[in-house]
Amino acid sequence: MGVTCVCQVPVAEGKSVQQTVDILHKKLEQLGAVKQGSFCVDCETYHATGNVSGQPSKLLYVMHNSETPLSCLALFEGGPCLIADANFDVLMVKLKSHFQNAKGHKVECRGSRYRYCDFLIKVGTVTMSSSARGISVEVEYCPCVVPGDCWNLMKEFMQSFLGPSVPELPSVFAAKPEGLFAPADSVDTMTQYLELFNKLRKLQLPGSNVR
């Protein structure tokens, strides 16, 4: 419920995805973090049918987060979003006529969850159709609710175990006026994950049609 930052970690030179993840785990444990189970974030894509042909159909993303297991989030990229309970998936099945599931485009991010003082760190492997596409790191600073306040603090923390590959302020926060706090729901976190997934999707399949 604090300020969350999701970023991508490039795979280390000459190492596999799993090895890079292991290096990150070791660095975290050296820092003093305690492993607290695992996490999973996934995203399914639906195209909206019934559009005027020629126009690209809108894509609806339905995401789940193990941090909030009873909810699921439905959002259009850059558009409105909806937080519903877990039965929303069943509803989507009923809405088959309006939204078609793009089955091959399900993206998942699984990994371990660490706790260090008031920080929650999740290091995960992003997989699409069971092939690892990249590494994601989510850092959450729980006590603070204003992203602008604690950004420097979080950056310093991320530097301590990520090294040089520290991201800039996520665009979700840059878009908000100064001083507005992150609401208690997980919209900002999931938006960041969605951006990451889309980036990874486009990277690996440069020519494919994402419709």
Add this chain to the structure above:
Amino acid sequence: MFHGHSVTSSVSASSRTTEKMADVVNVGVNLDAFSHAISGIQALRSSVSRVFESLKDGMKNRETLEGREKQFIVEFQDNLQAVNRDLNELERLSGLVGRPSESHPLHNSGLLSLDPVQDKTPLYSQLLQAYKWSNKLQYHAGLASSLLNQQSLKRSANQMGASAKRRPKVQPSTLVLPPQYVDDVISRIGRMFPDMTIELFRPNGTSAVLLVTLGKVLKAIVVMRSLFIDRTVVRGFNENVYNDDGKLDIWTKSQYQVFQKVTDHATTALLHYQLPQMPDVVVRSFMTWLRSYIKLFQSSCQRCGRFLQDGLPPTWRDFRTLEAFHDTCRM
């Protein structure tokens, strides 16, 4: 009747102590007569045992019954007379022995030294040690209390039992203030700072409980006793301040380590800012100090320059300069 051996040893012990006393006081005990009296006792004992022995032996063998009886009676009479003689002798000697000195400087405790078995019951030496120790303790306690009284650190109106009788102090009037006055002071302070809101509750009687919301950083619950700050709990902005039945939760600690640390620092602050005669100045100083936490997550430590130390931001605010330091970096 004493056992002969222990009597002699106690005589030697008491003679040692009495020899020490001899410098100070006239020895009223005649030592010669004492030893004569002891041998007199031994003589008496032997003559009494002779009486019982002759009784035990019964009549000796003689030719006639009369002769036997006569012999027995004569023997018995002799033995009893011997007992009588020895008893008289003992009485005469005990008169000579005299009384121990009346002006006993050791009184009752000295009597403990008279018949000890030093190895098994070292009562007297332990008694002396205990007495010396308690004297020293009293002396040091007196010194300590005079030093501590120089710095008046009391936060309550209760006097200590002894001094209450000597200086009957009136309970300071600042402890019994009308609630309306307290409300006024608090609302004035609340208006002083734009980014800090103070709400006043009275859930239990006349003690005020304040809910201080500082920007979007923290919420502090301050329990007061008239205008004195008693206790404080600091929690995060997103944490719950009310418990299940809708009342302010003044006991639960914060779930975040940073705010647990800030709670500890706030408790130190409320003990630091003290001025019994002007409690509203104290509350104002405390609120000014608390307000410096508006930049809790934005400030870096003045000493080491970093944001994080062991995962915590600089949680300490100096009481005079309000500069931010890590808990481990503060001077």
